[in-house]
Each structure stands twice: as structure tokens, then as C-alpha cells.
Amino acid sequence: MPITVWGLAIAQALLMSGNILLVSISALVGKELAVHPSLITLPIACQFIGVICATLPAAHLMQKLGRKIGFVLGNLIGLMGTWVALQGLLFSSLSLFALGTFLIGIAIGVGQQYRFAALEACPQAQHARAISMVMAGGVLAAIIGPNLAILSQDWHAESPYAGAFYGLFGLYVLAMLLIMALPLLKPSHVNNDPHIRSYRQLFAQPILLAAVASGMIGYGIMVLIMTATPLAMNEDMHSFNATAHVIQWHVLGMFVPSFFTGHLIRRFTTRNVILWGCAALIGSVLINLTGQGFWSYWWGLLLLGVGWNFSFIGATHLLTFSYLPAEKAKVQGMNEFMVFSAAAVGSLFAGQGLVLLGWQWLNLFAIPWILVVAWLIWRLKDQPLAVNSEA
Template sequence: MTTQQQRTMPRVVWGLSLGQALLITGNILLVSVSALIGKQLAPDAAWITLPVALQFLGLMGVTLPAAHLVRRVGRKKVFLIGNLTGVLGAAVAYWALLHMQFTWFCAGTFLLGMAIGVGQQYRFAAVENAGSGQQANAVSLVMAGGVLAAILGPNLAIWAKNDAAGQQYLTAFLILLGLYALTLVVVALLPIKTPSVSEQTGDVRSYVELFKQPLLSAAIVSGTIGYAVMVLIMTATPLAMMTANFEFSHSAHVIQWHVLGMFVPSFFTGKLIARYGERTIILIGCMLLLACQGVNQMGHSYMHFTTALIALGVGWNFTFIGATTLLTRTYRPAEKAKVQGINDFLIFSFSALASLCAGYWQNTLGWAVLNALMMPATLIAMVLLYRGFKLESKQVA
């Protein structure tokens, strides 16, 4: 590693952390208002969370193309395209809300989802720009940018609830537009690595060969289930709190505590992974998800919602960062686009389904049943993770 690389890599990782903070701020702002806007504009109660689901569909749809485009043109150009898409999506959503157009609002959240999907690649860029042995810490540092987002996102949502003309949530999308524009500038100034010759021309194994690795399956399954469970419960929470007669500011603050739970642990998750290993940290994360589901069935007080959502956030942090770090051990340089792409595609496919089910299940089944349904999925993740590591140890032996 050259002296110049040693000087620039910390700047890149810190810059990616700032960019991630700005994007997550926008994501939290979007999550805080999208279901409530859907409740205002949707022609039927079954479609209340369609804008949120389309956000995840946009995210899901862009993951594979973006990952493969990275191999050809590099991460920096792809990140710039992603932020421009976010600017366009925020502008479309603003116009749609101004004119009370549900279809166009859904189109705006779809574009914003595509921008979010590209932004998910920031954690992999951090790994590539970190020093040897620092991959887990690099992922943690980038994810730690969400702490700033946890403070800004919900408060911006509360502040933007009404603009001067009295139109609910309209200002939120002007703020989103500004956040994507600012992130565009941050990324443009970063010296992000370009693809190496080995990354562009090396041999790539088939999906069949890749998935013969037990650790790859374990990483993708645990990351996918952990993310989907978090999305479903988080998306349904504002609706459940509205049903329990809480004010919007109360649900926004619960989401804020949830997001702090998601990202504050990032300051030490990398060190915990280095000390105890990915399996232990992911399993602890799954147990916290189960704790969240249990607390949500015990009552409907502000404290119940807050405690459960904090546990949900920390559980997601451990499962997601643990799974991401584990994933980086399963591919060669030329295979990273293929593996990272299919990983994010599966994660956000199930997250899209979870977000679409959230409103319908909350309205038809209720809060307690919704949470109970997530318990078997979480247990499946734990069993498959344990099995993956057991098979891996047999192959090594």
C-alpha cells in the first residue's frame, strides 16, 4: 500500500460515512411520512403502504444493474447517477403531493428507491478503500453515519409536516431534494478507487458454484431475514401508533429512537465482530429481534413501542453489519459485483414484500399477530446461520 493511498483512504471512508448519513437522513424522512401520505392519497386501505413497497421495488430493481455497472465504470460514476436519480425522485414526489396524485407519488418513491439502492453500495466501497484487516471497522464507520441521520431525519419530518400553505408533508420532499444534491457534491469530491484489471477481467464462478459456499448462503439468509423483519415492523409502527391514538410527533420520536438503535452500535460493532466473530454477533442480533417481537405483544404504551423499536434497531445493526462482513469473505475480486448484486437484490426483494404487507397486516391482523408472524422467520435465520458455519467447518476439515 502506497503512502498516498494511506493518506487518501481515511478521507474516502469518512466521506462515504458523511454521504451515507445524508442519504439515511432522507430515507428516515421518507419512511416517517410515506405511509401517512399513502393513507391520505390511496384509493383503498390495502394500498396505503404501496409507496413504501414501490420504494423497495425500485431499490430491488436497481441492485443488480448498479453492481454490474460498477465493474465497468467504477463506483464513483454509479454513485453520481444514483444521487441524480434521487433529485429527480424527490421532485416528482413533491409535484405529486402538491397535486394530490397518488400514482405520481408512487412513481416518485420508486425513483427514490432506486437512489437508495445505489446508496446501499457505499458500505462495499468503504471495504474496498480500507486497509487490510479493517473491513468490519470500515463498514461500521460508514453505517455510523446513520447517527446523524437519526437526529435529523425524524425532526425534519416533524418540522416539514406543514408548510406555509398548510399542505402536509410537502416541504419534506424539498428537503429530500437538497439532501441528494448535497450528497452529489460530497461524492464528486471523493477520490474513490477505480476498478482494477483483476476486477474487470478475472474469472467469475457461476451462481451454482458460488452458493456451494455455506458461508455465502448463511450471510445472505441472515441479512435478508434480519432486514425484512426490521422493515415490516418499522413500517407498521406509525400506523399501529396512530391506531393507539398517538400524535405524529410521538411516532416520529419512536422512529428516531429506533434509528439510533440501528446506527449508534456501529461505533463498536466492527470491534465486536473482530473479537467474537460474525456468527456470534448475528445470533445476538436475531435474539434482539425476537425480544422486539415479544415486547410488542405485551402492550401499546409509548414505552412498549420505544423499547421494542430500540431492540429492533440494534438487532438489525448486528445482523446487517455481521452479514455484510461475512459476505466479503465469500468472493474473489472479479466476483464482487455478482455477489454483492445478488445479495442486495434478495435483501430488498423481501424488504419490498415486507413493506407491502405491513399496512395490510396491521389493518387486518393487528399489531400482536403481525409481530408473532415474524418470530418463525427470525428463528429460521438463526438455524440456517448455525448450519452454514457447521458445514463450512466440515469443508475446511
């Protein structure tokens, strides 16, 4: 595997550490600062809105300016976001904290292009493995993020969460230096091709529809349940350390399978791996319905992570069969926009949904959506998986 892919995997780990850190503390910060229950998950929702705002511009900007410039700009915005979020904590301002998470979300949105950059660094036969390797960087993030949230609680006297953002600032600096050292793709102008298909023509392909739906539902359901978990555990009197450990193992479930997901795709097909992901997501819901003790949360969130891994990596690989080289930026940007729009809806609904529906009904709400994805993927049984000559 090229060194560029390894470098992108480490950069992904550093970026995801910030994402996991925010998942661990943002809902709890929101609960402290919000004047209404519906605003508790506003910081996480703003993070995903930032991701959404970055997706389409990032894909097209990198095609014009190159991957390196795009990634460095994203890291600079992330650095600004950590400083703004820190000010929100110090001044007890939910709006300022949410603005900081929005900027960090933009950085995370730009960083979602890491897995597509990895595709450009290796031949097509290695694409599934390259995607998996970059996503496997999240294993390191699963260790750094929650532990940074726990260990930094005593770093700042005014807020138990403020110290984490000093550490986060350092992680983003390291990620930026790493990106600057990697040999990444230079600007491309294939998007000037007059034969690029319209969105209507693109979505006439069952493969693209299934890939986007798998990414959207898998990510949206994962974020919905993951975001609600710290709040539900807090209501059930679980400690912050217990919540952080549940989130940590959830993230390990998200990324440890990445070491072999690519192999599973090559051996058993992308379609089957996504179907296994749907089964794992439904299994997570069923475990969450068994109770609200520590181990119910732990097993439920672990399986939720595995389900997300199979559905998301499978969807990313499936997507590469739906576009021609000239359509790459258009399709990748559109896919990221729709996937993270679903994630934003899930994060925004998590707090209010938990209040209105309760933990069990919130989980039951997820099942019909997962079944829709399973049906769309099942329909691909007779579809060819070869459209483009390069991704």
C-alpha cells in the same frame, strides 16, 4: 481510517436521512391518498422496488464506469425523485407520489454500495470497522430525518409533508458534491475472468447462504415491523410527533451500535454477533406483544434497530468471505437484490398484514423466520471463514 471512509459515512448519513424521512411520512401519506387499505404502504413498497431495480445494475455499472460516476448518477435520480414525490403531494396523487418514492428508492439502492466502496479504501484487516463506520453515518440521519419531517410541516400551506421534500432535495445536492470530491475506485474489468463461478456453485457454500439469509430476514422483518408501526400508533391515537420520535430512536438503535459492531465482530466473531442480532429481533417482538402504549413501541422499535444492526453488518462482513475478487460485483449485486426484495415484501405486506392479522399476530409472524437465520448461522460453527484474499 482513510478519509474516503469518513466521506462515505457522511454521504450515507445524507442519503439515509431521505430514507428515514420517507419511513416517517409515507405510510401516513398513503393513508390519506389510498382508495383501499392494501394501497396504504404502496409508496414504501415502491421505494424498495426502486432499491431492488438498482442493486444488480449499480454493482455492474460501477465495475465498468467506477464508483464516482455510479454514485453521482444515483444522486441525480434521487433529486428527480424528490421533485416527483413533491408533485404527488401537491396534486394529491398517490400514483405520482409512489413514482417519486420509486426514484428515490433507486438512489438509495445505488447508495447501498457505499459500504462496499469503503472496503476498497482500506486493508482487509479494517473491513469490519470500515463497514461499521459507513453504517454509523445513519446516526446523523436519525437526527436529520425525523426532525426534518416535524420542523417542515409548516413550510408549505397545501400539505404538511411537502416542505420536507425541499429539505430532502438540498441533502441530496450536498451528498452529490461530497461524492464528487472523494477519491473513489476507478473502473475495474476483473468480471471478464472466465473462472467466475455460477450462482449454483456460489450458493453451495454454507457461508454465502447464511450471509444472504441473515441480510434478507433481518432487513425484511425490520422493515415489516417498522413500516407497520406508524399505522399502528395512529390507530392507537398516538400523535405524529410521538410516532416520529419512536422512529427516530428506532433509527438510532439501527446505527449507534455501528460505532462498536466492528470491534465486537473482531473480538467475538461474526457468527456470534449475528446470533445476538437474532436474539435482539426476537426480544423486540416479545416487547411489542406486551402492549401498545408509547413505551412499548419505543422499546420494541429500539431493540428492533439493534437487532437489524448486528444481523445486517454481520451479514455484510460474512459475505466478504464467500467470493473471489473476480466475483465481487456478481455476489454483491445478487446479495443486494435479494436483501431488498425481502425488504420490499415486508413493506408491501405491512399495511395489509396489520389490517388482516393485527399488531400482535403481525409480530408473531416474524419469529419463525428469525429462527431460520439463527439455525443457518449456528451451522457455521465448523466452517472456515477465509475464501478470498481481498474483498
